[in-house]
Amino acid sequence: MPESLLDIRDLSISYGPIRAISTLTLNLREGEVVALLGANGAGKSSLLRCLAGLEKASSGAVAFRGDDLLRMPPSERVKRGLVLVPEGRQILVTMTIEENLLLGATQRDDRDAVHGEIEELYRRFPNLAERRELAALCLSGGEQQMLAIGRAILAKPKLLMLDEPSLGLSPVFVDELFDYLAVLSESGISMLLVEQNTRKSLTLADRGYVLRLGSVVTSGPARELLEHDDIEAAYLGS
Amino acid sequence: MHVQQIVNGLMLGSVYVFVGIAFTMIIGIINFVNFSIPALFMLGAMTAWALLNVGVVAPLALVAGLLVGIVASMAVEQVLYKRLSGRDPVISLIGSLAFLILYEHLVIHILGSDQQAFPALLPDFNIRFGDIVVGLGQLCGFAISILLVFGLSYLLKHTPVGRNLRAISESTETATILGINVRRHVQMMFVAVGLFTALGGLLFSLNYLQVSALMGQEIGLKAIAAMIIGGVGSIWGAVVGGMLIGILEVTTIGLFGADTVDIVIYALLLLLLVVRPSGILGGALQSTQRI
Ligand SMILES: Nc1ncnc2c1ncn2[C@@H]1O[C@H](COP(=O)(O)OP(=O)(O)O)[C@@H](O)[C@H]1O
Ligand SMILES: [Mg+2]
Numbered sequence: 001m002p003e004s005l006l007d008i009r010d011l012s013i014s015y016g017p018i019r020a021i022s023t024l025t026l027n028l029r030e031g032e033v034v035a036l037l038g039a040n041g042a043g044k045s046s047l048l049r050c051l052a053g054l055e056k057a058s059s060g061a062v063a064f065r066g067d068d069l070l071r072m073p074p075s076e077r078v079k080r081g082l083v084l085v086p087e088g089r090q091i092l093v094t095m096t097i098e099e100n101l102l103l104g105a106t107q108r109d110d111r112d113a114v115h116g117e118i119e120e121l122y123r124r125f126p127n128l129a130e131r132r133e134l135a136a137l138c139l140s141g142g143e144q145q146m147l148a149i150g151r152a153i154l155a156k157p158k159l160l161m162l163d164e165p166s167l168g169l170s171p172v173f174v175d176e177l178f179d180y181l182a183v184l185s186e187s188g189i190s191m192l193l194v195e196q197n198t199r200k201s202l203t204l205a206d207r208g209y210v211l212r213l214g215s216v217v218t219s220g221p222a223r224e225l226l227e228h229d230d231i232e233a234a235y236l237g238s
Numbered sequence: 239m240h241v242q243q244i245v246n247g248l249m250l251g252s253v254y255v256f257v258g259i260a261f262t263m264i265i266g267i268i269n270f271v272n273f274s275i276p277a278l279f280m281l282g283a284m285t286a287w288a289l290l291n292v293g294v295v296a297p298l299a300l301v302a303g304l305l306v307g308i309v310a311s312m313a314v315e316q317v318l319y320k321r322l323s324g325r326d327p328v329i330s331l332i333g334s335l336a337f338l339i340l341y342e343h344l345v346i347h348i349l350g351s352d353q354q355a356f357p358a359l360l361p362d363f364n365i366r367f368g369d370i371v372v373g374l375g376q377l378c379g380f381a382i383s384i385l386l387v388f389g390l391s392y393l394l395k396h397t398p399v400g401r402n403l404r405a406i407s408e409s410t411e412t413a414t415i416l417g418i419n420v421r422r423h424v425q426m427m428f429v430a431v432g433l434f435t436a437l438g439g440l441l442f443s444l445n446y447l448q449v450s451a452l453m454g455q456e457i458g459l460k461a462i463a464a465m466i467i468g469g470v471g472s473i474w475g476a477v478v479g480g481m482l483i484g485i486l487e488v489t490t491i492g493l494f495g496a497d498t499v500d501i502v503i504y505a506l507l508l509l510l511l512v513v514r515p516s517g518i519l520g521g522a523l524q525s526t527q528r529i
Contacts, residue, residue: 052415076416090412092405102398103405107417155417 002030002061005159005190006051007080011060013046013214020046021214023060024200028159033181035201036220037231038211044194045087046151046160051192052084053077056117060115065158079107081158085165089148093137097128100136100147104154114154121150124180142173153189160184161192168199202226242370249376249445252383253453256438256462256478259390266471268424268470270322271333274314275435276458277341277384282307282436283443284345287356294358298419300440307436308429310341319421325338338454344453353450356443368421379441386434387477394473402527403427460487463507469520476517 002046006028013021020043028034049055053074062069064082092100105114122129125146166174178200195201207223225231264272286303314337321330363374394400405413414421443449460483468479490502
């Protein structure tokens with residue numbers, strides 16, 4: 001049995017009177033890909049943002065690699081290997097593509113290795129390589145998403161959290177995206193994947209959780225969820 | 239208009255550059271108008287003056303002036319940071335104004351409000367270029383301000399710290415996600431602001447030989463004007479604006495007398511806000527060259 005990487009217990013997150021997540025319990029083992037499904041407003045982004053340190057938890061506990069995550073400052077979480085690819089990608093558009101990538105490695109001090117990994121990324125995404133010295137504003141949505149993931153990979157994540165990475169991408173890019181995620185998973189990176197694309201994400205994932213109004217309504221092995229008829233209905237919120 | 243006046247204006251303008259850069263850095267990176275800056279200018283100068291007055295040797299008094307400026311700036315960050323990072327720009331702005339008044343009145347309470355003569359520490363040594371005369375102290379101030387600007391510009395563009403600061407400037411949240419310790423960078427910036435501003439105050443005192451508890455206000459307002467004229471958030475804008483105001487000030491005194499200086503500068507500022515609201519360099523530089 002692989003070791004537990006992320007252990008969330010009875011976590012609640014509130015925005016004033018609005019409760020985005022209530023007493024949620026979720027765990028993720030080393031090497032796993034876990035899909036997080038649910039309609040808009042179910043609390044998926046709130047959960048990822050809280051894990052990244054952008055929102056405060058109102059109660060509960062989170063252990064990451066055995067340590068108390070909620071007490072760590074955001075920069076420490078990145079350093080320990082918990083990295084978020086945020087909703088809407090959040091590329092720094094006034095900075096160059098290369099600078100965006102270098103910023104992903106902020107918490108590392110093995111500069112030579114970082115440069116090697118950047119070259120490796122450029123080989124995989126020649127579109128980025130060609131424009132490495134240009135402001136990231138020049139990239140298309142799909143290219144920006146690849147840059148956002150590449151940037152996160154440069155932090156050397158143990159656990160990559162992705163918030164709707166396929167949103168707004170053309171079908172070609174969606175395929176490329178999921179191919180890339182599969183490669184990353186093969187390389188040993190664990191993932192917590194929030195997705196609209198239920199079928200593709202459950203195909204990639206080992207397990208899944210379905211959220212509704214901040215609580216888990218069902219969870220289980222991805223293959224079972226995939227065969228479950230109610231998932232689409234619950235997912236669409238109907 | 240004489241070349242000599244332009245030179246004098248550039249020398250005066252370099253004082254505005256120090257203070258203008260302090261304003262523009264904090265606005266450019268965390269979008270905060272730090273009104274405590276004029277007090278830091280004054281604290282550097284008044285600390286040095288007070289220590290010199292009781293017989294402390296000059297190098298020590300000057301360094302103490304810089305240190306007090308830095309500590310006073312760090313205190314502003316310490317107290318206002320939670321507000322700075324929140325959604326309350328008005329409260330942080332008023333908080334920094336409270337610091338300005340607090341610091342000024344602490345100094346008035348301890349050292350009095352009178353204008354004081356600052357001892358002439360630099361040899362009265364003038365350098366001549368043909369007909370033009372430049373004081374040694376003025377030349378030093380000018381040179382240091384230019385070095386500072388090139389140094390900062392290089393740091394922001396070509397070093398990891400500069401890259402982090404530009405990332406914070408574009409989006410604090412994204413910077414946080416990337417693992418940048420935003421608070422530490424903001425603290426560093428306030429140290430730099432305290433240092434530059436106090437240094438400006440010391441160079442001003444060394445050259446113009448007068449200090450007072452309220453000396454920061456006029457300079458602070460002109461530095462804000464310089465920053466707006468040059469383009470908010472741009473270091474080179476603060477340089478262009480600062481030098482321009484220095485030249486304008488000196489030539490206006492020469493032409494119409496000292497009473498008209500503020501009329502000319504602030505009328506020009508308003509005119510510029512109408513015809514070119516983003517300032518001379520604002521928008522002219524690529525956004526990657528901002529801060
Ligand atoms: N910054 C915020 N302030 C107030 N309410 C918020 C904020 N962010 C999210 N919410 C609320 O929290 C709930 C969960 O939102 P979110 O986590 O974005 O869901 P999802 O990502 O699943 O669509 C929603 O009701 C949403 O309106
Ligand atoms: Mg969301």
